[in-house]
Amino acid sequence: MTHRLLCSALWAGVALVPLGAAATEGGMGRPITGQQVNSNAGIVPPTPGLALTLASINFNGDIEGSRRVSIGRVVSAGMEASVSYNIANLSYVWDTGPGQWNFASAIGLPVQYTKVTIDASSTLRPGLSNTDSGTQFADVLINPIVAGYHFSETEHMALSLPIYAPTGAYDPNRLANAGQNTWTFSPTIAYTHLLKGGGEFTALAAFDFYTRNTDTDYKNAAVFRIDAMWTTAVAPQWRLGLVGGWIEQLGNDSGPTAEKLNGFKGRSVGLGPIVTWTGKIGPLPAAFSARWVHDMDAQNRPKGNGVTVSLTLPIM
Numbered sequence: 001m002t003h004r005l006l007c008s009a010l011w012a013g014v015a016l017v018p019l020g021a022a023a024t025e026g027g028m029g030r031p032i033t034g035q036q037v038n039s040n041a042g043i044v045p046p047t048p049g050l051a052l053t054l055a056s057i058n059f060n061g062d063i064e065g066s067r068r069v070s071i072g073r074v075v076s077a078g079m080e081a082s083v084s085y086n087i088a089n090l091s092y093v094w095d096t097g098p099g100q101w102n103f104a105s106a107i108g109l110p111v112q113y114t115k116v117t118i119d120a121s122s123t124l125r126p127g128l129s130n131t132d133s134g135t136q137f138a139d140v141l142i143n144p145i146v147a148g149y150h151f152s153e154t155e156h157m158a159l160s161l162p163i164y165a166p167t168g169a170y171d172p173n174r175l176a177n178a179g180q181n182t183w184t185f186s187p188t189i190a191y192t193h194l195l196k197g198g199g200e201f202t203a204l205a206a207f208d209f210y211t212r213n214t215d216t217d218y219k220n221a222a223v224f225r226i227d228a229m230w231t232t233a234v235a236p237q238w239r240l241g242l243v244g245g246w247i248e249q250l251g252n253d254s255g256p257t258a259e260k261l262n263g264f265k266g267r268s269v270g271l272g273p274i275v276t277w278t279g280k281i282g283p284l285p286a287a288f289s290a291r292w293v294h295d296m297d298a299q300n301r302p303k304g305n306g307v308t309v310s311l312t313l314p315i316m
Helices: 003-007 256-260
Strands: 049-071 074-093 101-118 131-137 141-150 155-160 188-194 200-210 223-235 238-249 267-281 284-299 303-314
Antiparallel strands (some): 141 155, 200 223, 238 267
16 A cells, blocks of 8 residues: 555544534534544554544534523523533554455543523523533543445545443533433444545545433434545645535434424534644654534524644554
C-alpha cells in the first residue's frame, strides 16, 4: 500500500470517534448534526498501534417556545441548550497484516458540561428553577470491533457497531443530564475515497437504536443519519473542505409523554467548513481537525451551531 495509506494509522484514532439528531427525549439524541464523520473514517490501516484522540464538541441551540419538548419528567414549551461534550478516546489497530481486511477497537470516556433553560414547564416541577447546568461524566462509548476493507489504495470501507452504555450521570428530575439512561446501538458503515493531490471524500451512515428509559417510560424511535466531508489540500500539511449532515427519525417516539407530543418525530440538516492538519508536535506525529456546522433546518430539536476540535497522537 502507499505511504499515504500507511500514515493513516494516525487518523484511525479520529475515525473511531463517532462524535457526541433527530428529536429524542431531551430534545437532542447522542449525535449532533455534521459532527460524526471524520477524516479517513472508512480506513482501518494495516499498521498496528494505540492512539489517543482528545475531542471537544460544543453546541448551542434552541427550540422555539411554540414547540413542546420532553426533558426528564418535564414537558417544556421551548428550550435553550448549551453543551460541551469532551471525550478521550483510545483506539487500537490490531496486528492483522497488510491484507484487504484490517481490524480495530476503541473506547471513549466522555465528560460533558450541559446548560438547559426552559420557557415553561408542566406541574411536575413546581417551585424549581427553569435553568439547570452541570459538568458530569457522560455515557461511555464502546466500539468493540471495526472491520476495514480495502477495495484499492484509494477506496476503503469500514463496518462497526458503536455502543453507548448508560453509565453517565442521570436524574429524571433534572433538566441538565450528561447521561441518557439508555443503551444505544449504532450499526455504522463508512466509505473513504482518497483524491489526487491529498484531498478526500468520506461519508458515514448509521442507524441509532435506543432502549427504553425505565425512569420515564420514554422510548426513542430509531434514527438514521448520514454525514459527508470533502477536503482538498491547500498546503503540504493542511486540507480545507466542507462537511454536512442529515439526521432523520424513522418513526414516532413512544410512551405516555411522547404521545402527548404527537410522537415528537424530528430531523435536522447542517453544513459548514472543516480544516485538518497533519504534522508533528515535538517528535510525535499528530493530527488536528476543526469544524463549524450550522443547522440550516431542524424540527423538534435545538437549531443552532456546532463546533468540534480534535487532536490525535499515537501512544504506542
